[in-house]
Amino acid sequence: MRRLISWLIMVPAAVAVVIFALNNKEAATLNLWPFAMTLDVPLYLLLTIVLGAGVVLGGVVSWAGAGRLRSELRKQSYNGEVARRELKTEREKTAHLEAELKGIKTLQDHAAANERKARATTIEHGPASGVQGQLPKPQSAA
Structure with missing residues (x-):
């Protein structure tokens, strides 16, 4: 599903960029101020470079922001x-x-x-006195 949504967004965007490039071929003057240089470049190329630089910069910022995660x-x-x-x-x-x-x-x-x-194999004998559970009383030597 995610891939389908990606295609539904990217294909029209790519078509729009191509149509823009075909309709804006005239030259634009680019003044690089600190270097005292001027360049004449097609408008579509200038805007495509700026768009690409924005995408790359956004990706770098997003990647750096997810570092802790x-x-x-x-x-x-x-x-x-x-x-x-x-x-x-x-x-x-x-x-x-x-x-x-x-x-x-x-x-x-x-x-x-x-x-x-x-x-089961041994025979149990009762006490010899005939009363079970009682021990004989010791006799005193008086």
């Missing part, structure tokens, strides 16, 4: 790249820790299964 964009681009690298590093650390945690859980599950298996 370009600098800020470079800084943001650098900060974004640093953040992307840090994020990649953190994701790698997270993946490593998750793999380590999975390994630990597997070991715990295996140990728990072995413990259950060992409990």
Whole structure:
């Protein structure tokens, strides 16, 4: 869309410049005051040079005015790249820790299964006194 608008503006402007040049071929005297020189140049050439100089000067001023913006964009681009690298590093650390945690859980599950298996094969005996949960009273040496 932007390109279409550019063409819609530039083509009529170029046609206007060509028509102007064809209709203004008579000579104009250009007095270069500090140098004490005078030049006879066609009017269309003089105005085309002035128009071109204005376009170039406007471009230079616009480019210089956007210097701070370009600098800020470079800084943001650098900060974004640093953040992307840090994020990649953190994701790698997270993946490593998750793999380590999975390994630990597997070991715990295996140990728990072995413990259950060992409990199932051992016979548990109650206390010899016949009363569960009570320890025999110590006897005094009186």
